[in-house]
Amino acid sequence: LACIxxxxxxxxxxxxxxxxxxxxxxxxxxxxHTPSDGVFDVKDLSDALxxxxxxxxxxxxxxxxxxxxxxxxxxxxxxxxxxxxLLHLYFAAQGGSVPAQMALGSRHMLGLGVxxxxxxxxxxxxxxxxxxxxxxxxxxxxxxxxxxKVRLSLDHSSHFNPGREEEMVAYYxxxxxxxxxxxxxxxxxxxxxxxxxxxxxxxxAQRYFQQAAAVGDTDAMAHLGHMYAAGLGxxxxxxxxxxxxxxxxxxxxxxxxxxxxxxHLAGAGVPVxxxxxxxxxxxxxxxxxxxxxxxxxxxxILGMGGPVDLSRAFHHFNTASHSGHLLAVYNLALMQLGGxxxxxxxxxxxxxxxxxxxxxxxAKVLEEAHTxxxxxxxxxxxxxxxxxxxxxxxxxxxxxxxxxxxxxxLSALTSLITTISSASSxxxxxxxxxxxxxxxxxxxxxxxxxxxxxxxxxxGTNLDLNKSVAVYRQATxxxxxQAMFNLGFLHEHGLGLPQDLxxxxxxxxxxxxxxxxxRVPVALALAKLNMHMWYD
Numbered sequence: 150l151a152c153i154x155x156x157x158x159x160x161x162x163x164x165x166x167x168x169x170x171x172x173x174x175x176x177x178x179x180x181x182h183t184p185s186d187g188v189f190d191v192k193d194l195s196d197a198l199x200x201x202x203x204x205x206x207x208x209x210x211x212x213x214x215x216x217x218x219x220x221x222x223x224x225x226x227x228x229x230x231x232x233x234x235l236l237h238l239y240f241a242a243q244g245g246s247v248p249a250q251m252a253l254g255s256r257h258m259l260g261l262g263v264x265x266x267x268x269x270x271x272x273x274x275x276x277x278x279x280x281x282x283x284x285x286x287x288x289x290x291x292x293x294x295x296x297x298k299v300r301l302s303l304d305h306s307s308h309f310n311p312g313r314e315e316e317m318v319a320y321y322x323x324x325x326x327x328x329x330x331x332x333x334x335x336x337x338x339x340x341x342x343x344x345x346x347x348x349x350x351x352x353x354a355q356r357y358f359q360q361a362a363a364v365g366d367t368d369a370m371a372h373l374g375h376m377y378a379a380g381l382g383x384x385x386x387x388x389x390x391x392x393x394x395x396x397x398x399x400x401x402x403x404x405x406x407x408x409x410x411x412x413h414l415a416g417a418g419v420p421v422x423x424x425x426x427x428x429x430x431x432x433x434x435x436x437x438x439x440x441x442x443x444x445x446x447x448x449x450i451l452g453m454g455g456p457v458d459l460s461r462a463f464h465h466f467n468t469a470s471h472s473g474h475l476l477a478v479y480n481l482a483l484m485q486l487g488g489x490x491x492x493x494x495x496x497x498x499x500x501x502x503x504x505x506x507x508x509x510x511x512a513k514v515l516e517e518a519h520t521x522x523x524x525x526x527x528x529x530x531x532x533x534x535x536x537x538x539x540x541x542x543x544x545x546x547x548x549x550x551x552x553x554x555x556x557x558x559l560s561a562l563t564s565l566i567t568t569i570s571s572a573s574s575x576x577x578x579x580x581x582x583x584x585x586x587x588x589x590x591x592x593x594x595x596x597x598x599x600x601x602x603x604x605x606x607x608x609g610t611n612l613d614l615n616k617s618v619a620v621y622r623q624a625t626x627x628x629x630x631q632a633m634f635n636l637g638f639l640h641e642h643g644l645g646l647p648q649d650l651x652x653x654x655x656x657x658x659x660x661x662x663x664x665x666x667x668r669v670p671v672a673l674a675l676a677k678l679n680m681h682m683w684y685d
Contacts, residue, residue: 167207174200175215178532198225205237210244213237217249222535231262247277248540251506255541258499259590267495271486274502278479281509285475296512299519301548302595318347325357333361334369341372341381351382362393370397371404378408378417387418398429406433407441414444423454434465439472446480459490470501479505507542515545527556538584546588547596553581579609597624598631614645630664633657634671641678650682 177197198219204212214237219225221234235256241249254273256263318339324332336347337357343349355376361369374393377386391412397405410429413422427448433441446465449458463484469477478501484490485498518533531552537545582603585596601620604613618639624632637656639646654675661671 167204167209167212170200170207171204171209171212171215174198174204174212178215178219194219194224195226205240208244210241210246210249213241213244214246214249214252217241217252218536218539221539224532224535235262242273245276247280248511248536250274251277251511251540254503254506258503258541259587261587261590267499271495271499271502274499274506277506277509277511278482278502281505282476282479284510296508296510296516297519298512298515298542298544300544301519301522301551325360328360330361330364330366330369333357334366334372337361337369337372341376351376355382367397367400367402367405370394371402371408374405374408378412387412391418401432401436403433403436403438403441406430406436407438407444410441411444423448427454434468437472439469439474439477442466442469442472443474443477443480446477459484463490473508475505475508503541511540512542514540515542515548518545518548522552527552538587543588543591543593546584546591547593550581550584550588550596550599553579553584579603582609592627594624594627594629594632597627598629598635601632601635614639618645625659628663630660630667633660633663634667634674637674641681650678653678 174197177193177200198216201212201216201219205216217234217237220227220230220237223229238249238252238256242253250273253263254270254277255261257266257270257273259265318336321332322336325336334357337354339347340350340354340357355373358369358373358376362373370393374390374397375381376383376390377393378390379385390408394405394409394412398409406429410426410433411417413419413429414426415421427445430438430441430445430448434445442465446462446469448454449462449465451457463481466477466481466484470481482498482501482505485494485501487493514533514537518530518537521527521533522530531549534545534549534552538549582600585593585599585603588596589600597620601617601624603609604611604617604620606612618636621632621635621639625636633656636646637653637660638644640649640656641653642648657671657674657678660667
């Protein structure tokens with residue numbers, strides 16, 4: 150057979166070659182792949198797109214999704230093609246691609262190129278959410294280290310230094326090794342879950358917890374109880390687990406009370422006693438244990454230890470969700486969607502379901518993109534954020550816009566993005582503004598302000614003061630002091646709004662109330678406004 154893409158070493162073949170073709174294509178656009186010379190080769194994109202399309206033609210769902218990302222962003226040598234990109238997303242989703250299902254769920258939620266439909270969005274988010282639930286269950290009780298979602302606008306303006314965090318962890322580890330009990334427990338928790346630059350090491354975590362528990366630290370006792378109960382880093386031993394849980398519970402430690410309650414619920418080392426488990430969960434819940442609230446919610450739904458009480462279950466799931474308990478948020482979403490214990494509410498249920506999905510393993514695309522950004526590989530970082538943006542991550546959409554604004558040297562890449570237009574971004578010709586629009590649709594106030602400024606100055610779109618005013622007003626609904634200040638300025642000078650100095654003062658006063666940092670600029674603006682009033 151004649152070879153195609155000889156420089157990539159891939160030959161045209163049959164459907165049995167689709168995995169090999171996909172792997173080669175993926176390596177060209179992976180955020181974990183960095184060219185040895187540090188220079189990004191734009192031809193990689195067109196080669197990757199051709200290979201993804203070839204694998205997709207053989208029925209490879211992942212390849213269909215990756216092709217859709219490049220086609221929708223206009224990467225790969227041709228302008229954006231919404232119908233073609235959506236078609237590939239649809240085939241990928243039907244083939245079981247979770248990222249494609251997330252992308253279509255997000256698009257149907259907001260009506261981006263597809264009909265806006267809460268019910269359809271829920272159907273697309275169902276499998277990704279179930280994947281996250283399964284992922285949580287596989288952790289076997291180990292704490293889930295949250296995937297970091299760094300917002301580059303804040304990262305840049307605050308001169309973020311990742312080395313600072315490593316120094317702090319090193320200081321705590323030094324203190325722990327010197328016998329500081331609080332530091333021993335803190336380092337034990339980091340080693341237990343992994344994160345902050347420390348790999349997961351259960352044996353080391355157990356050592357630090359043992360040292361802290363030996364001098365009476367009840368937090369460490371609770372962690373040791375859970376490690377022995379689940380066999381994490383140690384041989385499972387219910388008796389030892391119960392011993393640690395009882396010591397911690399006697400001191401009123403919430404995590405220990407929860408652990409002891411779970412042992413009675415599961416009949417681990419003790420007879421099954423739902424009534425006692427419920428009492429222990431209730432004590433722990435009063436002390437803020439999200440796990441206890443979750444289990445009380447489950448017991449209320451199942452009618453264990455009392456009658457079925459959906460309203461009570463909703464209360465416990467809702468309380469646990471405030472602490473970020475993923476399974477509680479998932480159950481809360483199902484109750485909202487099904488009208489269990491509360492009136493059915495599709496939009497609220499969908500928002501909760503989306504939040505579950507975006508806290509799962511698919512969010513790693515954001516960490517990978519940020520790693521590339523910190524290492525100076527801006528083009529690779531942008532590719533990662535474009536992929537995350539298509540998945541529906543608001544942070545990725547805002548970060549893609551930020552990079553496109555901040556780095557004009559991306560012209561070799563952005564020249565392929567060309568004109569982007571859709572029903573939600575009519576007359577927008579700036580790629581950065583397009584992604585700001587998508588982030589703003591999900592409540593990003595900073596992106597709303599960027600769009601308002603773009604209409605005011607005519608940057609990346611046609612100058613339109615009426616649209617600028619409308620966007621600023623939308624931002625004021627989010628208590629944006631900057632939007633209030635801008636409306637005050639426009640009223641003062643009669644730009645896009647009737648000139649009204651009294652209304653201008655009202656908006657300036659509102660800005661001062663909305664944010665303390667607005668006091669100085671508002672004071673200057675009011676002084677100028679007083680002169681304006683005196684002159685008139």
